[in-house]
Amino acid sequence: MHASPLFTRLLITGGLALLQLSSAAHADEIKRTSAPGSKAPISSTVSVPAASRIVFFSGNLADVANPAAPQGSVEAYGNTATQVTSILKKFEKLLAAEGLTLADVVKVNVFMVGDPALGGKMDFAGLNAAYSQYFGSAAQPNKPVRTALQVAALPMPGGLVEIEMTAAKPAP
Amino acid sequence: MHASPLFTRLLITGGLALLQLSSAAHADEIKRTSAPGSKAPISSTVSVPAASRIVFFSGNLADVANPAAPQGSVEAYGNTATQVTSILKKFEKLLAAEGLTLADVVKVNVFMVGDPALGGKMDFAGLNAAYSQYFGSAAQPNKPVRTALQVAALPMPGGLVEIEMTAAKPAP
């Protein structure tokens, strides 16, 4: 016995409805916009579609770069660019453990303290020099939204910068 | 040949299951609560239902308000209220490009620096005076959650305030 055309039609309709629902939930991708002409390694907006997994990360500080330097000194951790590189390499490992990469990061918050070598001002240029090797580069063009500013103190003596981030991945 | 009652019933059941799934995923709305009696233009909580699009925005600073004033001075950008208004107008445009409005904003972070005109204290009253024209007003009653505090420095000389936000929109 064969399926009647009516039943077949109803089942196909049901199947299409399922496909549409699935499409509505899963087809979208993360969309990033930048200010026209901006060279900053940041997006203006990052839109995360419904039905995305969101992964939050604790703020991270740099690892010791120079064990010979006095403990808790800036020399032990290096300048801002060195510390940013150390922190972003940490995040690469943390992201990998979640099946993610820096390309999946949607939001970054950077908290800097005054750099003694710059008269107590934050080293914004040093941040961007290191940061743009990892975000908005030829190898990894995706740029998260970002807020970067100077706070009064970080919980680690010698630390010049702490970075916090959020990643997202649309459900497959 | 006609559809048998059994098949029709099964198909209808399947259709209802689809509708329920769709409803569970899409029917909810964003819910905002405020502290009883509070006049602050902020919500205590904002609950974003599952299956919502979430849009992250970079921190934004004010545009120059007075081009005749010295570059990088507070006079160039105006007082805190003027700067907040400038920033929120920027966000209105950024939100519009995402098909959103200030009514869709769910979370705001405000980072201020000390105002020289206030002995180095942040101008919290100036923030709220401008802010409440855009959030919790008669024209736009929705209030995001908010944290507002004073940091050590912002990346733009003359800037008194930087604002970061997140918006959300339940899937239709």
Added chain:
Amino acid sequence: MHASPLFTRLLITGGLALLQLSSAAHADEIKRTSAPGSKAPISSTVSVPAASRIVFFSGNLADVANPAAPQGSVEAYGNTATQVTSILKKFEKLLAAEGLTLADVVKVNVFMVGDPALGGKMDFAGLNAAYSQYFGSAAQPNKPVRTALQVAALPMPGGLVEIEMTAAKPAP
């Protein structure tokens, strides 16, 4: 008349597709990872599955602990540990009103100011002493990601700490 095997098979297939869709959207749980050997009451990462409700909370300050102390003094609100406890108890109530508990919190940001009793340094040990009674304890083992640092000023005189959080709950 009985359902033909073909139709039955098609309907079952459709039913399984529905179940799988539902499973993909709802089965996952929030996953938390910690740095190996770390005693800090924080997670390194918290992964929130697609189709989760996300609840944002405004930054909260402590309630007055000692009404006999001068208004706006640190004595009125107590030391950092006392203030953290006061704030987390507030959050317990705010969470309960959303049908949530501290176990559902995924992300915490702690903003401290210098403690006069510590020569103007933030009381990080005081934060953790109180905080670890509520997060990562035997009674409530879940630990959110966290960033904790010192800012220049909070909007409440006498306040030593402000806490902001985000909670999430996978759709049932």
